[in-house]
Amino acid sequence: MGTSIDAAHTEGTESALSVKKPKVVFVLGGPGSGKGTQCANIVEHFGYTHLSAGDLLRAEINSGSENGTMIQNMISEGVIVPPEVTIKLLEKAIMESENDKFLIDGFPRNEENRAMFESVTGIVPEFVLFFDCSEEEMERRLLSRNQGRVDDNIDTIRKRFKVFVESSLSVINYYNSKGRVRKIDAAKPVAEVFEAVKAVFTPVDDKAAA
Ligand SMILES: Nc1ncnc2c1ncn2[C@@H]1O[C@H](COP(=O)(O)OP(=O)(O)OP(=O)(O)O)[C@@H](O)[C@H]1O
Ligand SMILES: Nc1ccn([C@@H]2O[C@H](COP(=O)(O)O)[C@@H](O)[C@H]2O)c(=O)n1
Numbered sequence: 001m002g003t004s005i006d007a008a009h010t011e012g013t014e015s016a017l018s019v020k021k022p023k024v025v026f027v028l029g030g031p032g033s034g035k036g037t038q039c040a041n042i043v044e045h046f047g048y049t050h051l052s053a054g055d056l057l058r059a060e061i062n063s064g065s066e067n068g069t070m071i072q073n074m075i076s077e078g079v080i081v082p083p084e085v086t087i088k089l090l091e092k093a094i095m096e097s098e099n100d101k102f103l104i105d106g107f108p109r110n111e112e113n114r115a116m117f118e119s120v121t122g123i124v125p126e127f128v129l130f131f132d133c134s135e136e137e138m139e140r141r142l143l144s145r146n147q148g149r150v151d152d153n154i155d156t157i158r159k160r161f162k163v164f165v166e167s168s169l170s171v172i173n174y175y176n177s178k179g180r181v182r183k184i185d186a187a188k189p190v191a192e193v194f195e196a197v198k199a200v201f202t203p204v205d206d207k208a209a210a
């Protein structure tokens, strides 16, 4: 019996993730809203493992994978890679980790991502951290990020904003209707945003004792 996602699709068997049952928080927000920056702080303070779907896809390109050229072209155009590719990378990263709690950053990016992840893994996120920020501020941040990303140019940034509005917001709305979204004002300075993030991650009991 296979336990990989490929096997789960073809044989109708359980994904390895549905056996491990990790605790998952989805971290969503527009391009440049500060997801990666805040995830680094959360890892340091709350012991999660950070998995950025975008970083996993970029690592897949650099690994010389047969999907590399397709992923590279899609990232350069700011469009969303087929869900089976991204989910397989997430599954592998989670299974290779000894941790049991994960921040999944930049996923699910559309309804297809969300539905396939839930049906294959059976995992429902604890909650969705949503970084809310204006396009004007996000554009300013991305144009000065200077990390050499092929998609940090004005043409692709505008395409990414369009994809976010047309495909990703519906995922946030879906989880909001289930009472699972924790919305953060991400337009503030990094330290202030993290204060709001901390309040979300600090257990209710700890807040009462503080
Ligand atoms: N609150 C903030 N105020 C000002 N600059 C910020 C803030 N948060 C992050 N930045 C800067 O903005 C840029 C984008 O941040 P980051 O990479 O964390 O965003 P992201 O949401 O992960 O973007 P992407 O979706 O493109 O991966 C970085 O250069 C980061 O240093
Ligand atoms: N679920 C996802 C996540 C990302 N992508 C592609 O990667 C690009 C960069 O993502 P970041 O989160 O690092 O900004 C994104 O624009 C997509 O092309 C994806 O396809 N699916």
Ligand SMILES: [Mg+2]
Pocket (backbone or CB within 6 Å): 035, 036, 052, 054
């Ligand atoms: Mg990022």
